[in-house]
Amino acid sequence: MFDFDMLGLSPALNKALGKAGLKTPTPIQNQAIPLALEGHDILGLAQTGTGKTLAFGLPLMEQLLTQPGKPAAKTAKALVLAPTRELVNQIADNLNMLANHTPIHVRTVVGGQSINRQIAVLNRGTDILVATPGRLIDLMDRGAVDLSQTKHLVLDEADQMLDMGFIHALRKIAPKLGTPRQTMLFSATMPKQMEELSKAYLTNPRRVQVSPPGKAADKVKQSVHFLDRDAKPRMLREILSKDLDALTLVFARTKWGAEKLMKSLVRDGFNAASIHGNKSQNQRDRAIKGFREGSINVLVATDVAARGIDIPGVAYVINYDLPDTPDNYVHRIGRTARAGREGEAIAFCTADEAELLRDIQKVMKLEIPVASGTPFQPSEAPKKSGGNRRRGGRGGARGNSQGGGQGNSQGGGGASGRGNGRSRGGNGGNAQGGRPARDGARRSAEGGQNGGQNNGQPGADKPRRNRRRRPRKAAEV
Structure with a gap:
C-alpha cells in the first residue's frame, strides 16, 4: 500500500x-x-x-x-x-x-x-x-x-x-x-x-x-425477514421507527410500487421521497440532494434509478422486494458500507420470493442470517403452470395477480362471468386460466366449451381470439 x-x-x-x-x-x-x-x-x-x-x-x-x-x-x-x-x-x-x-x-x-x-x-x-x-x-x-x-x-x-x-x-x-x-x-x-x-x-x-464478483462488501451486515406480503408495510415501519435519523434506502421492484410505497410512508409521518423512471430529472435531483443533506431520511428507489447514488452516510438498505437477479442484489446492498463505513442490508422474503433468495445466496456463496420468520420451503412457493403466472404483480408485488374469469354456460351457449382475482376450472363450465384479475372480465366467456349444463350439446361460445402481447417497455433511464 x-x-x-x-x-x-x-x-x-x-x-x-x-x-x-x-x-x-x-x-x-x-x-x-x-x-x-x-x-x-x-x-x-x-x-x-x-x-x-x-x-x-x-x-x-x-x-x-x-x-x-x-x-x-x-x-x-x-x-x-x-x-x-x-x-x-x-x-x-x-x-x-x-x-x-x-x-x-x-x-x-x-x-x-x-x-x-x-x-x-x-x-x-x-x-x-x-x-x-x-x-x-x-x-x-x-x-x-x-x-x-x-x-x-x-x-x-x-x-x-x-x-x-x-x-x-x-x-x-x-x-x-x-x-x-x-x-x-x-x-x-x-x-x-x-x-x-x-x-x-x-x-x-x-x-x-478487490473481491470476487457477486461478493458483498465485507462490512455489510445482512439479514432476512420471512413474512407474508401483507406484513411488509408493518415490518418496514417498525424497522424505520427504530432509527429515525438514519439514512435508509428502500428498493421496490417497479416504478409504480416505489411511488405507492413512498406515499404511504409520507402519510405515516416519515420524511420520504422516491426516485424512478417516471420522475423528471429535476425531481430526481431534488430527492437525491435532500437525501444527501439529511432533510429526507428514507429514499424509495428502483434498481436503475439508484445507480448514481454515492452517499457515504447510507446506514440501511432495505430490499422491500427482492430483485429478479442476484447481480442487482449485489448492486443494491453496495449502496451502504461505502468508503470504509459499516452498513446493514435487510431483505424481506415472501413465499413466492423464496426462489429468488436461494439464487442470491447461491451466487454470493453464503446463507443470509434469518432475522425473523421461518424460511419457506420450495413446496410453499406458488406453483407455476401453463406459463400463465406472471413474474411480478403490480405495485412491487410478486405474483399476486392471479386471476381469470368464471364463465358459466347453460342450455346451449350463453356465457357470462366476471373477473374475481382467481380462476377455477373443472365442471360446471368454469373457465380455467391464470390470467391477471384485471383481464378476467373480458376473458370470462369460455365456460360453454368446457362442459356444463348444456344437455350434452357443444356450447355456442365463440372461440377465443388470439391477442398480441404488448412489448415490454425499455429500461428506464
Missing part, C-alpha cells in the same frame, strides 16, 4: 487530493492506478463504493495533462460512459474535484436535458466527456460530436449497461473512437456477457479485483 504522493502525480492533482482529505488509495485504486498510468487496458472488478471513479479518474487526468493543446471543436480527448443520469453527474462531480487546479474541462451529456444546449457546449470541444449511451448516440446522429480524436474510453458500471440493453449503443460508439486507445472497464459483477464485452473492447487487459 502506498500514499497518493508516491505515485508521481502532477502537483495540481496532489493539491486536489489534499484538499479533499484523500491520502491513501483504496484497494482498487492501489491496484489499478499504476497499471493505468503505464497505459494498459484495465478490467476492474470491485463492489460499488470502493473508489472506482478515482481508480480511472486519476490516471486519466494525469495522462491528459501530458497531452498539449486544446481539444478541437466537437471533439473529446476522453469518453466516460455510465448507465444513468445520476451516475454520470456523480462521476463528473468527482472528476471536476480532481480538475479544480488544472486546465482540464469536464462536460456531461444525459437525457432529460436540453439537447440544443448540449450541442452548443460540445461545439467548443472538451477534454473529458461523461455521457449516457442513449444521449451520446442522439448527438452522434446529429453530427454534434466527433469521437475520432478520443484516445481514452472508460466504461463504468458496465454490467448494468448490459442489463439495460446498451450493448447495441456500445457497438455503435466504439468504432467511432480513435486508435490506438486505452480502454478501462469497471464492474461490480462478471456475468458471461461481461467476458464477451471485455474480449471485444479490451486489448491485453490487466485484471484488477
Whole structure:
C-alpha cells in the first residue's frame, strides 16, 4: 500500500487530493492506478463504493495533462460512459474535484436535458466527456460530436449497461473512437456477457479485483425477514421507527410500487421521497440532494434509478422486494458500507420470493442470517403452470395477480362471468386460466366449451381470439 504522493502525480492533482482529505488509495485504486498510468487496458472488478471513479479518474487526468493543446471543436480527448443520469453527474462531480487546479474541462451529456444546449457546449470541444449511451448516440446522429480524436474510453458500471440493453449503443460508439486507445472497464459483477464485452473492447487487459464478483462488501451486515406480503408495510415501519435519523434506502421492484410505497410512508409521518423512471430529472435531483443533506431520511428507489447514488452516510438498505437477479442484489446492498463505513442490508422474503433468495445466496456463496420468520420451503412457493403466472404483480408485488374469469354456460351457449382475482376450472363450465384479475372480465366467456349444463350439446361460445402481447417497455433511464 502506498500514499497518493508516491505515485508521481502532477502537483495540481496532489493539491486536489489534499484538499479533499484523500491520502491513501483504496484497494482498487492501489491496484489499478499504476497499471493505468503505464497505459494498459484495465478490467476492474470491485463492489460499488470502493473508489472506482478515482481508480480511472486519476490516471486519466494525469495522462491528459501530458497531452498539449486544446481539444478541437466537437471533439473529446476522453469518453466516460455510465448507465444513468445520476451516475454520470456523480462521476463528473468527482472528476471536476480532481480538475479544480488544472486546465482540464469536464462536460456531461444525459437525457432529460436540453439537447440544443448540449450541442452548443460540445461545439467548443472538451477534454473529458461523461455521457449516457442513449444521449451520446442522439448527438452522434446529429453530427454534434466527433469521437475520432478520443484516445481514452472508460466504461463504468458496465454490467448494468448490459442489463439495460446498451450493448447495441456500445457497438455503435466504439468504432467511432480513435486508435490506438486505452480502454478501462469497471464492474461490480462478471456475468458471461461481461467476458464477451471485455474480449471485444479490451486489448491485453490487466485484471484488477478487490473481491470476487457477486461478493458483498465485507462490512455489510445482512439479514432476512420471512413474512407474508401483507406484513411488509408493518415490518418496514417498525424497522424505520427504530432509527429515525438514519439514512435508509428502500428498493421496490417497479416504478409504480416505489411511488405507492413512498406515499404511504409520507402519510405515516416519515420524511420520504422516491426516485424512478417516471420522475423528471429535476425531481430526481431534488430527492437525491435532500437525501444527501439529511432533510429526507428514507429514499424509495428502483434498481436503475439508484445507480448514481454515492452517499457515504447510507446506514440501511432495505430490499422491500427482492430483485429478479442476484447481480442487482449485489448492486443494491453496495449502496451502504461505502468508503470504509459499516452498513446493514435487510431483505424481506415472501413465499413466492423464496426462489429468488436461494439464487442470491447461491451466487454470493453464503446463507443470509434469518432475522425473523421461518424460511419457506420450495413446496410453499406458488406453483407455476401453463406459463400463465406472471413474474411480478403490480405495485412491487410478486405474483399476486392471479386471476381469470368464471364463465358459466347453460342450455346451449350463453356465457357470462366476471373477473374475481382467481380462476377455477373443472365442471360446471368454469373457465380455467391464470390470467391477471384485471383481464378476467373480458376473458370470462369460455365456460360453454368446457362442459356444463348444456344437455350434452357443444356450447355456442365463440372461440377465443388470439391477442398480441404488448412489448415490454425499455429500461428506464
